[in-house]
Amino acid sequence: MKRIDWNQLDEPTRAAVLQRPVQAVSNTVRAGVQAVFEAVAERGDDALRDFTARFDGVALEDFEVGADEFARAADAVPADVQAAIAEAAARIEAFHRAGIASPYAVETAPGLTCQRVQRPIRRVGLYVPAGSAPLPSTALMLCVPARLAGCAEVVLCTPPRADGSADPAVLLAARQAPGVRVFKLGGAQAIAAMALGTASVPRCDKLFGPGNAWVDEAKRQAAQRPGGIAIDMPAGPSEVLVIADSGANAAFVAADLLSQAEHGPDSQVLLLTDSDLLLEAVAAEVEAQLTTLPRAAIARRALESSRLVRVRDIEQAIAISNAYAPEHLILAVREPRAWLDRIDSAGSIFLGDWTPEALGDYCSGSNHVLPTGGAARAWSGLSVASFQKAITVQEASRTGIANAGPCAAILAHAEGLQAHARAVELRLEQAA
DSSP states (O other): OEEEEGGGOOHHHHHHHTOOGGGGGHHHHHHHHHHHHHHHHHHTHHHHHHHIIIIIOOOOSOOBOOHHHHHHHHHHSOHHHHHHHHHHHHHHHHHHHHTOOOOEEEEEETTEEEEEEEEEOSEEEEEOOOTTSOOHHHHHHHHHHHHHHTOSEEEEEEOOOTTSOOOHHHHHHHTTSTTOEEEEOOHHHHHHHHHHOOSSSOOOSEEEOOOOHHHHHHHHHHHHSTTOOEESOOOOSOEEEEEEOTTSOHHHHHHHHHHHHTTOTTOEEEEEESOHHHHHHHHHHHHHHHTTOTTHHHHHHHHTTOEEEEOSOHHHHHHHHHHHOOSEEEEESSSGGGGGGGOOOOSEEEESTTOOHHHHHHTSSSOOOOOOTTGGGTOOOOOGGGGEEEEEEEEEOHHHHHHHHHHHHHHHHHTTOHHHHHHHHHHHHHHO
């Protein structure tokens, strides 16, 4: 990891330090994703078969997971993993259930009531990455809130394994949404299938889930197409920013950086610290811990675009973090909660030395599908509300139109919309 003194850099160099690696290859990815969409739009399932053979090395006639494969999954997953899935699901449900928005109604004038109600999105499409590491945890993060929201149809795509099967642990986690339909499709072609619909894969109303740069770009293009569907958020390659002071545990910090670096070569990890000693200690720990990791080669590639940054103080680190808007932010500082109110842009925050980001990845209860690429400046992580629509309702009686109608008529005339005014004034005449 490259070591940098922030206060020795000019503004263009600072911007370059914080640039995500995926942003540098977006033009190539954009063109490739567009070609995938065009092929799926034109050739449907045949295009999906070709892409699956090319990218996953598997020839599949049928993509959907059948009852027999679901049944075999329970036998293939070790008991301790099944128990951990159930334990994590319970925490995720507890946290998400507590955050469900309540409907409300307010009488805004005598005889005039406005209310807000929630309705589930009818058909949702979920993407669970696999690549070099299947992610049953992502299936939990998507399927639990979808179930709590009451979505009638849940479609889940996940890449096939070399033998043409879906990962058994992903299938067990997917069952958190009863009636879920799982398709063995990965990458941009899976997003295109759920966005456009094919003979096999239903067209969905909204897409959810993280992925690599291709999946992230595919979601963007899906939303931009004519009649395009909604997406949850930009959720691309994983990233973590750690702010640490001199009292931080260098081994913990290094482990947190590596836990994100091992996701993929396009991940990014950053350390901001006001301590030269800690910076040096973390650099040494990263190298030492790399020697023990099975995915060290992947992590090393991610570390090529990652940085160890010396800052003036923690206050400056917070300002840099807010500008960067990380997916994950770890505050490895003394009294971390004292800094919480100063943070306004992050997908999820982890307070203190004993709260690794990996806890949030799996089983703390919060959702790990979070905005990346700086989108945390305006986007939030997934919640039950992400799977719902809020609809407003209003009802006026004779008394209500008499009380609020004159206000509406005056504003309508002020805007030059006479038909609007007349729609109100006719009722005011009758209500008098």
